[in-house]
Amino acid sequence: xxxxxxxxxxxxxxxxxxxxxxxxxxxxxxxxxxxxxxxxxxxxxxxxxxxxxxxxxxxxxxxxxxxxxxxxxxxxxxxxxxxxxxxxxxxxxxxxxxxxxxxxxxxxxxxxxxxxxxxxxxxxxxxxxx
Amino acid sequence: xxxxxxxxxxxxxxxxxxxxxxxxxxxxxxxxxxxxxxxxxxxxxxxxxxxxxxxxxxxxxxxxxxxxxxxxxxxxxxxxxxxxxxxxxxxxxxxxxxxxxxxxxxxxxxxxxxxxxxxxxxxxxxxxxxxxxxxxxxxxxxxxxxxxxxxxxxxxxxxxxxxxxxxxxxxxxxxxxxxxxxxxxxxxxxxxxxxxxxxxxxxxxxxxxxxxxxxxxxxxxxxxxxxxxxxxxxxxxxxxxxxxxxxxxxxxxxxxxxxxxxxxxxxxxxxxxxxxxxxxxxxxxxxxxxxxxxxxxxxxxxxxxxxxxxxxxxxxxxxxxxxxxxxxxxxxxxxxxxxxxxxxxxxxxxxxxxxxxxxxxxxxxxxxxxxxxxxxxxxxxxxxxxxxxxxxxxxxxxxxxxxxxxxxxxxxxxxxxxxxxxxxxxxxxxxxxxxxxxxxxxxxxxxxxxxxxxxxxxxxxxxxxxxxxxxxxxxxxxxxxxxxxxxxxxxxxxxxxxxxxxxxxxxxxxxxxxxxxxxxxxxxxxxxxxxxxxxxxxxxxxxxxxxxxxxxxxxxxxxxxxxxxxxxxxxxxxxxxxxxxxxxxxxxxxxxxxxxxxxxxxxxxxxxxxxxxxxxxxxxxxxxxxxxxxxxxxxxxxxxxxxxxxxxxxxxxxxxxxxxxxxxxxxxxxxxxxxxxxxxxxxxxxxxxxxxxxxxxxxxxxxxxxxxxxxxxxxxxxxxxxxxxxxxxxxxxxxxxxxxxxxxxxxxxxxxxxxxxxxxxxxxxxxxxxxxxxxxxxxxxxxxxxxxxxxxxxxxxxxxxxxxxxxxxxxxxx
Numbered sequence: 007x008x009x010x011x012x013x014x015x016x017x018x019x020x021x022x023x024x025x026x027x028x029x030x031x032x033x034x035x036x037x038x039x040x041x042x043x044x045x046x047x048x049x050x051x052x053x054x055x056x057x058x059x060x061x062x063x064x065x066x067x068x069x070x071x072x073x074x075x076x077x078x079x080x081x082x083x084x085x086x087x088x089x090x091x092x093x094x095x096x097x098x099x100x101x102x103x104x105x106x107x108x109x110x111x112x113x114x115x116x117x118x119x120x121x122x123x124x125x126x127x128x129x130x131x132x133x134x135x136x
Numbered sequence: 137x138x139x140x141x142x143x144x145x146x147x148x149x150x151x152x153x154x155x156x157x158x159x160x161x162x163x164x165x166x167x168x169x170x171x172x173x174x175x176x177x178x179x180x181x182x183x184x185x186x187x188x189x190x191x192x193x194x195x196x197x198x199x200x201x202x203x204x205x206x207x208x209x210x211x212x213x214x215x216x217x218x219x220x221x222x223x224x225x226x227x228x229x230x231x232x233x234x235x236x237x238x239x240x241x242x243x244x245x246x247x248x249x250x251x252x253x254x255x256x257x258x259x260x261x262x263x264x265x266x267x268x269x270x271x272x273x274x275x276x277x278x279x280x281x282x283x284x285x286x287x288x289x290x291x292x293x294x295x296x297x298x299x300x301x302x303x304x305x306x307x308x309x310x311x312x313x314x315x316x317x318x319x320x321x322x323x324x325x326x327x328x329x330x331x332x333x334x335x336x337x338x339x340x341x342x343x344x345x346x347x348x349x350x351x352x353x354x355x356x357x358x359x360x361x362x363x364x365x366x367x368x369x370x371x372x373x374x375x376x377x378x379x380x381x382x383x384x385x386x387x388x389x390x391x392x393x394x395x396x397x398x399x400x401x402x403x404x405x406x407x408x409x410x411x412x413x414x415x416x417x418x419x420x421x422x423x424x425x426x427x428x429x430x431x432x433x434x435x436x437x438x439x440x441x442x443x444x445x446x447x448x449x450x451x452x453x454x455x456x457x458x459x460x461x462x463x464x465x466x467x468x469x470x471x472x473x474x475x476x477x478x479x480x481x482x483x484x485x486x487x488x489x490x491x492x493x494x495x496x497x498x499x500x501x502x503x504x505x506x507x508x509x510x511x512x513x514x515x516x517x518x519x520x521x522x523x524x525x526x527x528x529x530x531x532x533x534x535x536x537x538x539x540x541x542x543x544x545x546x547x548x549x550x551x552x553x554x555x556x557x558x559x560x561x562x563x564x565x566x567x568x569x570x571x572x573x574x575x576x577x578x579x580x581x582x583x584x585x586x587x588x589x590x591x592x593x594x595x596x597x598x599x600x601x602x603x604x605x606x607x608x609x610x611x612x613x614x615x616x617x618x619x620x621x622x623x624x625x626x627x628x629x630x631x632x633x634x635x636x637x638x639x640x641x642x643x644x645x646x647x648x649x650x651x652x653x654x655x656x657x658x659x660x661x662x663x664x665x666x667x668x669x670x671x672x673x674x675x676x677x678x679x680x681x682x683x684x685x686x687x688x689x690x691x692x693x694x695x696x697x698x699x700x701x702x703x704x705x706x707x708x709x710x711x712x713x714x715x716x717x718x719x720x721x722x723x724x725x726x727x728x729x730x731x732x733x734x735x736x737x738x739x740x741x742x743x744x745x746x747x748x749x750x751x752x753x754x755x756x757x758x759x760x761x762x763x764x765x766x767x768x769x770x771x772x773x774x775x776x777x778x779x780x781x782x783x784x785x786x787x788x789x790x791x792x793x794x795x796x797x798x799x800x801x802x803x804x805x806x807x808x809x810x811x812x813x814x815x816x817x818x819x820x821x822x823x824x825x826x827x828x829x830x831x832x833x834x835x836x837x838x839x840x841x842x843x844x845x846x847x848x849x850x851x852x853x854x855x856x857x858x859x860x861x862x863x864x865x866x867x868x869x870x871x872x873x874x875x876x877x878x879x880x881x882x883x884x885x886x887x888x889x890x891x892x893x894x895x896x897x898x899x900x901x902x903x904x905x906x907x908x909x910x911x912x913x914x915x916x917x918x919x920x921x922x923x924x925x926x927x928x929x930x931x932x933x934x935x936x937x938x939x940x941x942x943x944x945x946x947x948x949x950x
Contacts, residue, residue: 012160015153016230027233031355038360041443044367047451051371058373058485086370093367118226126219132212 020119028115032108039104043097048090055082056089142250142258145298150238154231155251163349166228173221180214235349242303245342249309250302258296259289259313259320267306267341274337276583276627277327285323292319306338328585337584340566347570361443368451372488375455378479381462382455385437385492394434395441400564401432407551408436408526412490413448416521417547421496421538422528424553426602426797429528430456432553433492454490454526459499469507476508480517487522496527497537500544511543518547532791561604562591568608572615580618585628590614593635593643596689599761599799610635641718641762641802642683654680657716664712665705666871666908667864671698671855675709678852679717679804691788695805695850697770697843699833700857701813703907705868707766710806714764717804723763725756729807730772737774743793754792762802770807771842778847781807785850807851811842820859830856860907862898868908869897872915880923885932887923888939896944922946 040046059082064071114121146152161169187203190196235244245267253261262268263282272282296317302309314321314331324334353359364386385391399405404422411420422429437454439445445452457479466472483489493499503510517523527548529538538544569582569590594607614626614634623630636643642650653660657676665672678694698706714724732741743751756765767781784790788801812833819829833856838845848854860868873894877887901914919940926932931948938948 008156009160012153012156015156016227019153019230019234020226023233023237024229034355034357034360037357038363041361041365042363044365044370047365047371048367054371057370058487090367090370118222122219122223122226124219125215125222129212129215129217129219132208133216134212136208136212 017119021116024115025112028112032112035108036101036104039097039101043093043100045094045097045101048094048097052087052090052094053083054086055079056086138254140251140254141256141295142253142261142298146247146251146303149242149247149303151234151242151244151247154234154244155248157227157231158248159252161224161227163231166224166231170221170224170228173217173224176217177214177221180210180217183210184214232349232353236353243305243309243342245306245345246309247303250298256295257289257293258302258309259294259317260286262309262313267345270341271306271310271334271338273581273625274341274584275324275327275329275334276585276625277324277329281327289319306342307335310338311335333584333588340584343566344570358442358444362441364441365451369453369488372451373482373486375479375482375486375489377475378455378457378482378486378489378491381479382457382491385434385454385456386441387453391434391437394431395438398564398567399435399439400560401428401435401553404429404432404551404553405435405439407549408432409439409446409449411549411551412452412524412526413446417519417549418521419518419523419525419527419548420551421534421544421548422526422551422553423531423534425531426598427605428553428602429530430494431602431604432551433526433528449490451488452490452524453488454492456492456494459493459495463499463502466506472503472506472508473513476510476513480514480523484517484520484522490524490526493525493527495533496529497533501537511541515543515547530791530796533796561594561607562588564604565591565594565607565611568611572611576615576619579624580615581625583625583627586626586631589628589631592689593631596801597635597639597761597799599758599797610638613638639762639802640720650683653716654683660716661709661712664715664871665709666867667860668705668709668857671705671709671857674853674855675713679713683717689801692785692800693802693804695785695852696807697848697851697854698806698808698857699812699837699854700810700816701859701907702810703903703909704857704860705908706806706808706857707768710764710766710808713804713806718763723760724766725760725763726766726768727753727756728768729777730769732773732777734774735776738776738780739793741777741780742790749793751792754790754798757798757800757803761799764804764806765800767805767807769809771809771811778844781805782844782847782850785847809842812837816856817859830854859904860902865898865902865908865911866894869894869901869911872908872912873897873919876915876920884934885923885927886935886937888937890939890941892942893940893944896940896942918944 060079061075063075146155149155187207190199190203249261249265249267250258252265255261255264263272263286272278294317296313299312301312311331311334314324314334321331324331329337383391385395404424408420408422412418422432424432433454433456436445440449440452440454443450462475463472466475480491483491500510518525525548565587569587573581590607590610591603593610594605595603598606610631614631617634618624618626618630632643657679658672661672661676675694675696678696682693698709700706711721711724715721739751741751741753743749743754780790784800785805789797789799792798815833815836816829819832834848834854837843838848858864870889873887873889877889880887897911897914900918901911902908903910923932923938923946926938926946926948932938936948938946941947
């Protein structure tokens with residue numbers, strides 16, 4: 007009676023509240039990965055110089071020095087762009103994997119009670135009946 | 137079959153399935169089982185890995201031959217264990233999710249007691265439940281005390297009626313029982329547990345078990361948010377120069393223990409978020425007692441680290457510039473100014489720095505002393521949209537240096553922090569106590585009363601730091617002390633004993649020795665102070681009140697103004713008090729107040745704001761914050777100094793030149809004064825009794841503007857000392873001679889004191905106007921001097937005996 011009552015509550019929870027909780031955790035983890043890889047600041051600052059390393063343009067008319075500064079600044083922005091792009095791609099890959107793993111986890115969750123029973127009975131069969 | 141008398145009350149509770157689960161497999165059992173199954177599955181995994189790898193080595197065919205036929209059986213066991221593991225995991229997930237989703241409803245810990253008990257008496261149910269046992273441990277009640285009570289209680293065969301209030305929480309469970317079960321309340325009181333302590337301790341136990349469960353949920357936003365973003369700083373610049381002088385509150389190892397995530401200065405932190413989130417002039421000046429402003433900044437840093445901050449501050453790094461260290465590098469204005477400009481340029485360029493300037497009032501003052509005009513120098517930065525600054529200031533220093541400065545007021549928005557009450561300190565200490573217990577791996581455990589006592593002592597003994605920091609200091613040290621002294625359970629008495637040993641000051645339970653000393657205080661003081669019965673009674677009773685714990689902790693230990701002619705025992709009384717109360721005459725600090733006259737008197741006592749020189753009084757009390765402070769010739773000091781003492785005697789602290797608090801709450805102040813001595817002579821000479829003349833003398837002092845009435849009122853007692861009479865002068869002479877004899881005895885010389893000698897000392901040494909002091913000088917010149925000569929000449933040998941005749945001639949009997 008005791009165990010049956012517990013099982014009833016459990017099964018009800020497993021296919022109701024737990025699904026809502028799965029969604030919450032799923033979103034949490036995706037958001038976490040998004041933040042962990044700093045995707046949003048990386049996109050926002052995609053073309054910014056690497057670690058704000060930039061030179062100031064010389065005052066007055068000095069085309070040579072200005073061109074030199076321009077080259078350095080473009081270089082710094084390019085370095086920033088390359089590193090950020092690589093990192094964003096890496097983050098995207100991890101997030102996509104997590105995205106699918108989440109749905110896989112849901113499928114597993116839905117089948118979990120059956121997996122418990124199946125594993126137990128197959129195990130029992132293999133140990134005692136073969 | 138067992139009957140559970142309260143279970144049916146819980147059937148409609150959302151936690152009911154959890155009680156069922158807990159009764160079937162408890163939280164702890166599930167954990168153990170889960171770890172065990174993890175281990176077993178790991179072994180199976182290794183077996184399968186080996187089965188897969190072994191065929192690669194043909195030499196191991198014997199193993200393969202053994203293994204092959206058994207593979208289905210091994211697989212079968214692995215599947216059975218896997219099924220068990222998964223089942224336990226699912227049940228645990230069920231428990232956690234339901235537990236946290238119904239956290240605002242009925243209490244799990246309280247409900248579990250009702251669900252599991254077979255007792256009809258809920259007092260018995262509480263005391264025999266695991267949560268009840270934890271609760272009693274935290275109250276310092278031991279098992280034998282509990283068992284004795286349970287034995288009596290069980291005999292009464294009580295059936296406690298159910299009340300829905302029992303389900304509100306362990307704390308209300310306990311309180312309801314205390315309110316309705318008189319013998320239970322009585323027993324708790326007899327075990328030195330008050331009702332509010334019982335309730336608060338239950339709340340603590342419940343909070344701890346909730347925190348334990350919360351720690352397991354790694355997937356929550358709060359937990360995941362604690363991991364910092366990998367590339368958040370890539371868009372921002374470096375600040376190499378600033379890093380040399382500052383601590384990054386998010387990453388510096390020194391700050392890690394402080395970012396607990398608990399918010400105690402909610403209002404200040406919210407204001408900081410708003411101010412710093414502004415588009416320009418995002419500068420705050422946090423003003424509060426001692427280290428409270430810095431703590432508020434730590435809380436802000438913790439919010440940034442856990443990602444619970446407003447988006448505008450998400451990627452920010454609060455960097456604490458230690459202004460005192462920074463300033464110490466510069467001797468000239470130019471160096472300081474140029475380095476400061478470089479730092480602010482870096483802050484501006486980095487884009488993600490919140491610059492925190494500690495002790496801002498001193499920073500501005502000392503910079504000004506070097507000739508630097510910080511207001512003008514920093515104004516362009518402070519008004520720009522690219523710099524965010526938080527300046528920190530102690531309340532008194534802020535009032536003195538910044539409150540009236542319009543320029544700073546315009547650039548900074550002031551955030552005031554109210555001083556945290558002892559209750560708030562307690563709440564914060566609980567968390568720290570749990571961490572300390574973990575650090576000692578459960579070898580020590582603090583009771584609830586111990587935490588409350590730590591909070592009180594922190595408040596009482598805090599000097600430069602905040603009360604919480606002081607309590608934390610005690611807590612940090614008490615752990616090692618407890619391990620060294622093999623005290624595993626730390627209650628109120630242990631905490632008091634530790635602090636008392638550390639500060640060399642009597643606290644806590646009064647020992648038999650001390651009890652005798654306190655009860656015989658008058659007698660002990662009389663051994664050193666002759667006559668002055670009224671003064672001795674007044675001082676002794678004030679000290680007893682203090683030691684019995686009924687004094688006001690927000691004021692000094694005691695404060696007395698001794699009035700009387702010179703040489704009547706005022707100073708001796710102060711010495712005797714240090715010796716009797718603190719068991720150490722060195723605990724007597726002394727200031728000759730006649731040296732503190734003139735306009736610079738106050739500066740010399742509390743320190744100079746401009747030169748940075750520390751004050752004598754501030755230094756003295758910082759070095760020795762517990763003892764007797766004798767203020768000789770109190771009336772001669774400057775009126776400004778007397779005003780300072782108005783505050784010290786009233787509140788037990790003052791602020792030094794840097795605005796830092798100096799604690800004087802554990803000091804016994806004795807001010808002496810000869811003012812009014814002629815009047816005392818006159819009145820006593822006219823045959824009036826001391827008790828009758830007291831008011832006349834005090835009125836006269838007020839009338840002649842020697843002391844203001846409000847200052848006299850601040851003293852615990854104004855004590856009038858009698859001029860010494862003839863009988864008393866004889867007793868003083870004897871005492872002085874006995875002291876001399878005992879000093880000589882230490883050198884192996886026997887000095888016989890004849891009555892005739894005493895008469896001579898009184899006759900030739902005593903002076904009505906100057907009291908006993910001339911007698912001491914007389915003994916020094918007329919007796920000590922010949923003895924010294926005789927010793928040098930070898931006329932008195934070690935072990936030799938000598939005396940003085942009535943002509944004061946030395947008679948030696950070697």
